Amino acid sequence: MRKLTSTALLISSMTLSSLSWGLACELPNNYEVTCLINGVAVVPDQYSDLKGLINYKGDIVIPTQYEEIGYPEEGLIAVKNNGRWGYINRSNETVIDYAYDEAQAFSDGLAAVAKDGMWGFIDKQGELVIPYGYSEVKEFSNGRASFKSGEKWGVIDKEGKQIVAAKYDSPIIFKSGIYNTDFAQVEQNERYGLINLDGEETIPVIYSRMNSYYTDGLIGAKKGHKWGFIDTDGKVKVDFKYDDVDYFSDGLAKVTIESGDYERLSGFIDKSGKEVIPPIYKQAGSFSEGLAPVWVNEKWGFINKAGEMVIPPKFEDVHPHSLHAGFSEGLISVAMNGHYGFINKAGETVIPFIYYNTIGVFENDQVYVMADNDYYYINKQGERVEPVYPEKTEEKVEESSEDSESPMSALMDKVKSLFEWALGLVKA
Template identity: 25%
Template sequence: MLLRSISRRQILSLSTLPPQLSRGSFAVNLFVMSIIAATPLLMSNAQAASCKIPKSYYKNVSCTASNGYFLAIKDFGAPVALIDKKGKSVVDLSRYQKVDADKISGGLLPVLRNGRVGYVNMQGHEAIPVMYDMLKESQGWARPVSEGRIVVKQNGHYGVIDTANKTIVPFSAAISDIDDYRGGMTQVRKNQAISWLDKNGKPTRDSNSNIKADSQTSMTRAPASNSNNANESAKEMQQSAPSSRFTTLQPRQQDGRWGFVDDNNVTMITYSFDEVRPFSEGLAGVRIDNEWGFVNLGGELVIPFRFDKSGVSVGDSYKGQPAFVFTNGKAWIGNLKNGAKMCIDKEGASVGCD
């Protein structure tokens, strides 16, 4: 189990091994064992904020995407209730076929009844009526709230609503896909063309459209390097590139996985991640399974996957920024049990948030 976990977390690092080191060689085995031995040293204080199941009347209880709420289900998986930290039921879910507790966001939980999708708030009221189609996407049958907006389908057509069920982007058969909102914008694929819409559903320019094309010179993917000089590569790129070049790669989702493209929609960092943040100050937060790390503009993993996603709740922000986004050289990566914020610098070292 440990070997399987390590190989998953270090997938980017292992991919940069010199070709002369075959995977069955003693050197590679020694390398993998060194990773395993070092793993306890890489554990973050964010683990202190990991989910702890409360004692309750319910037999089957699991964590959710929202701190303080837990999902109780029957033996065969049917939802029963959301419970709080004291084990008390706060939302009755027994009338629904399914819920997606991993997508609680903006105070809303996706629910399914009679093959229709809606959203319930943390008081148990249906904030969004159960009236939308199930999504047939690799990431599931419903999308989470993203910046107060929800991508839904009605009569087979994509559209966007707000948390009051007001239509923001009209439903259209011409729309083949809509990304979740990030940075106040969403990317829409309509009639085989790509456009950007703001939170009011109005066309807007790509946030990078004012970046000169020649800035792409600095974006050419760096050759793979080993983990010993990854931090040096990141520093050199950050020092040599002006700040206007820090956000020239955009997050893009494909087949349920996230990667990054340039201004010409050319894939620069492959679709390898479960979740990502936009580039900020030359680094982007990326998640594989339950852990976050950071890559640079060359696609190199410069801060290892060691920050547990349970350290922060979906939709949480600090000083106006979501977790795993750098501002003034610091990124918020989680909370301690006492509520204290935890931050890191661009080398991954713990620093004060204020």
């Protein structure tokens, strides 16, 4: 397979260093491209500005022949050719003709397409299953899609039946990160609540802010100037007395208070609201696999659920603690002397401190790392390995809706999208 070597620029370590605090994502070696999603990245042609797809090695997956191109979703790729949008497969074969002014990726078996300024939905055979009639729409998730009418948003099902009238101020998405959920946030007049799949408000629209995802059946909400926790039926489970709250992970949630001198200190509570670990830490991450990172004497260490320091504070960074990621498959990325490596839950070095950066967490025995100008996957032995990219199918999406929420995966999914935006700001 031919490599696309003359049409892309080297991404310098200086460019990436400005983003290493969290806006890092997986990139193919030596290419000025978007992030890898489902195993491919969008790459422009050097001379024509046409676009195609490459894999992490730089091998061409789809030639640079399209005006615009999306990522593979449910086996199909939205592409723009001669001013019109259609869909191809990974073999670059046209599956749905170029008949649309705009097009979105497939999700839940349907894709949003537009003609003459109005949106509808097609199936994978290109049949129009929901007629054009919406000024704006979002993708389907868990059998629901948000539509805009005038300046308000509502919800339809996959038959086009209106489930929620257009009365809310922002899109209504039954999805948190990579998982479908049975609830969605709604907004009216800068107040927030929650609805279920039937459109019923299970949490009234009275809160000034809400966390964007829930775990263990609880969601953080802000009332007035303080945060607490409510369940999906709207019952208050933890009183509104904190200056900030995080999600529940491993049965505990990080909570933060501000002292009189505006110093913010964090501790942990259980689902009953009991203070398990007092708020004494200037910085702390969430619990994962029984441990949480805490900042003590200008270094990071790890405590257990009893608040005992089990790994002494000696690390310069825990990556990415700002995104709540932590131990995964028994390992976590930490930094010493300006480089990252991996330790286990006993604090033992498993993979040496030789990497410029690490991206994400171990999943399926592999993680993405950066060393100088080389970016690649390693396994738990620190050996370079070929990545595996299981593309999400419609069936897999439906199965995942039954799983419990994974904030770590959800947040990493959001970070990849955020980095794609940021990369556009720093391109040469």
